[in-house]
Amino acid sequence: MTLGRISLVVCVVLLALAPLTLSPFRLGLLAKYLCFAIVAVGIALAWGQGGMLTLGQGVFFGLGGYAMAMYLKLKEAGSAGLPDFMVWSGVEELPALWKPFGNPVFALAAVVLIPGVVAFLLGLLVFRQRVRGAYFAILSQALAAAFVILLIGQQGLTGGTNGMTNFSQFFGLDLTDPNGQRAVYAITALVLGATFLVAKLLVRSRFGRLLVAVRDGEDRVRFLGYDPAVVKTITFTISAVMAGLAGALFVPVVGIISPALLGIVPSLELLVGVAVGGRFVLAGAIAGAIAVNYAKTLFSEDFAEGWLYLQGGLFVLVLVFAPKGLAGVVESARDRLASRRQTGPAPVEVTA
């Protein structure tokens, strides 16, 4: 058994024991971190493996979240009723955009399909024109800015600045009951596991190697006869779908979805954990996302202003001293240990 396998088993056991030991409040927080970890897997795929720095993951997180929230709101409002915030903003009839979301199958499909289609179209249009690197990062950020302004502006459709809140049911689970919360936690943990597995298989596949090749030498890959735009678009779409799933789970876990969770800053915050944990290693990205969000809770409880200094400072420090994140630090320590043990030349480092 390798070190990686052992730590994986330890993590799974810890996550399985959490509902038995943690208070409902702490368990809810952990479930929230797991949602961010799902996004982190997608970011590690797109950014770490594919070299696409996406500053707009909040958009896809939000699309998934709003799709889920719309369904839950309609469910709660009953067959003829309107969601509470629409009544408050004076909407009298259910908007056409909302109608299909009353159907659970449609809503679940929308959670996956809407972020996927948006990312697919954007990726296709952008990557096909060989718009890449920093240009892509800026465009994805502009998308996040526009998305949030749109959500706030369409008060009657989206609940505006306040977003949507007050959910009590999630597919038959009572969200106010600790057992219901445990079930939601379990679903989130399972989705995270599935996401991790899919990403891992993808990275190990031929497609994964092609993706890394595109990251490190896009032109060479093109000369070999592949189309880098297709590889990038597919990866970007997968990462968006993961963010959408995370957003959909975030709604029952935290009980709110609002523009404040999706804009430029929250989208960048999603990256912090991945950068700290190590973007080139999937498990590192997950661990980083959970650790950074835990640290945020810890700090916000005691002194909130300190958190922004710490987050900014942490980011700067990691980028200056450990650009590959904590996973990179662990890796190089292990390599040094291994090369000390065996007397031979140190293993040649493969370019990440």
Place this chain on the structure above:
Amino acid sequence: MGALVNQLPIGLSIAAVLLLIALGLTFTFGQMGVINMAHGEFIMAGAYTAYLLQGLTSQSFLIALPVAFAVAGLMGLLLEWSLIRRFYGRPLDTLLLTWGVSLVLQQLARDVFGAPNVQVTAPGWLVGGVDLLGVRLPYNRMFIVVLAVVCVVGVWLYLTRLPAGRRMRAVVQDRELAAYSGIATGRVDRFTFLLGSGLAGVAGVALTLVGPVGPGLGTFYIVDAFLVVVAGGLGQLRGAVLAAVALGFLNSYLEFWTDASLAKVLVFVAIIAFLQVRPQGMFVLKGRALV
């Protein structure tokens, strides 16, 4: 028709502010490949400089312009010297690095000046406006336009007439060749940063004329300014000017015709559509690099 014309000064002044902000970005991006997310905080620093100086003398607003240039420029210089120069060749990392810096600077502003917005009182001679051919031209917005024109002409003269500007253009076009020709590229980089950040400071002072000053002032404009850079093409003065004017008008007219929330989405769609035609922006620096 009347509304169409009356929107003109607003569009022009938005374009002018965007241009002032984007000038620094396009050169640091084009020359060094650095995406400076902390640029917005240099705008904020310029605006707070005007706030601190107001009331000191009768002409403190005019004095604020060069002082803000110096304050923001020195901040940029410090950032380049302390952190960014370690990151050349890693553009995406600089983006994240400077975002970390911008978080710290915003929180610093919140601690020093307080979270609520502050107001800078415009000098008396900028209050009011004049009617020209039926169009109302507010003095404050006209002043911003004139300021931007003066700055652009200044940058243009610098780039084309001064030896230092020639060196800068040389580094933008081909860094290695410039270095082999004996140009101290590191010094040129630092000066570009000083210039670009200084202009952001000037933009900050200009912004105090049209709105309040707060710790989040920079973040409001930085995304649009980056879009100007993307649409205009890298390191290109004329590209930045054209793109800023186009985006300024597009923003103000779309906001007028639809509503503010749809306008941003439409602008984004317009830019993606534009990139289908010209993926590298309006003007492309000719080179032999593979694109």
